[in-house]
Amino acid sequence: MHSTHHEPAPDKKPRVMILATGGTIAGAADSSIQAGYTSGRVSIDAMIGAVPGLAGIARVHGEQVANVGSQDMTFAIMIDLANRINAILGADEVDGVVVTHGTDTMEETAHFLNLTVKSKKPVVLTGAMRPATAVSADGPLNLYNAVAVAADSDAAGRGTLVVMNDRIHGAHSLTKTNTTSVETFISPINGLIGTVNYGKTEYFRKPFRKHTDKSDFSLEGVTSLPRVDILYACADMPADLIDCSVEKGAKGIVIAGDGNGNMNAATIKRAAQAAKKGIFIVRSSRVPTGKVGRNVEIDDDRMRFIASDELNPAKARILLMMALLKKRSLEEVQQLFYDY
Ligand code: ASP
Secondary structure, eight states, rough: OOGGGGGGOOSSSSSEEEEEEGGGGOBSSSSSOOOOBSSOOOOOHHHHOOOGGGGOOOEEHHHEEEEEGGGGGOOHHHHHHHHHHHHHHHOOOOOOEEEEETTTTTTHHHHHHHHOOOOSSSSEEOOOOOOTSSTOHHHHHHHHHHHHTTGGGGGGHHHHHHETTTTEEEEOOOEEEOSSOOOOOOOOOOOOOEEEEEEEEEEOOOOOSSOGGGOOOOOTTOOOOOOEEEEEOOOTTOOOHHHHHHTTSSEEEEEBBBBBOOHHHHHHHHHHHHHHHOOOOEEEEEESSSOOOTTTOHHHHHEEEOOBTTTOOOHHHHHHHTTSSOOHHHHHHHHHHOOO
């Protein structure tokens, strides 16, 4: 049992900065039971105001970085966000950062920050599946739990985390699986980092891959990223989609392949032609779980393809975009997919 005299005095509590970017957690509808709503309408101050218990676990400050539904998230916002986080954590202004974010592309921003934040301190994304005005809105408890994790020194060194519905996910592994349920995120290949229950944390593991302070990627001088497209494989896939991407200036293409990163013979042929010209072709999978291995049904060595290993198409795209900021060989890029 905790006695009150072990509690840090209010001015000794961990300092947590909440950077708000929008999403359903900041969404509003005209009634509490309607499905239709607009993301990114509630300010960060109103969101903090809705969770009075926050002051009991941390000294929190809010800052509005953007206010968009995450379907409108851009790399310009992601780069701003990463730079802001690096500035705050580098200046030792806070002990941890929470980012409120829409759930649609949360895994992409989490993965991007996992590659580009240069600190061991906790960076925790959270959001909501139900808008702030809904009956049983999930945002306030998610925000409370996210602040508790960001304020917890045990969360440090575990890379960028996502806290939703009492679960602590690692940026590398999590993925959204349900369009409406509050239990939408899963970490299918390597499991959860931990759980958090009304602010009480428990950890199961550390991420297995390189991240944050061990990452070799840097955003110094970076204002935009090379174009990488994702093409979704399906029965009788039109192979000329590859040519369209190349014509539009894609430097890389991620195939959301069927099964173990497969695509039909016609697409393999076009993709191999593009690879020969120097376009990086990464085989990922449209299947929600499992690794994509090299040279399983497709001869990657001969076609000059890269296997995404554990990364789903959206995250493979981000890793490839970061990789292509520098000149690298095919072998080097393949190695990045094993390391990150
Ligand atoms: N479309 C919303 C968004 O990603 C969904 C959500 O936040 O749950 O911003």
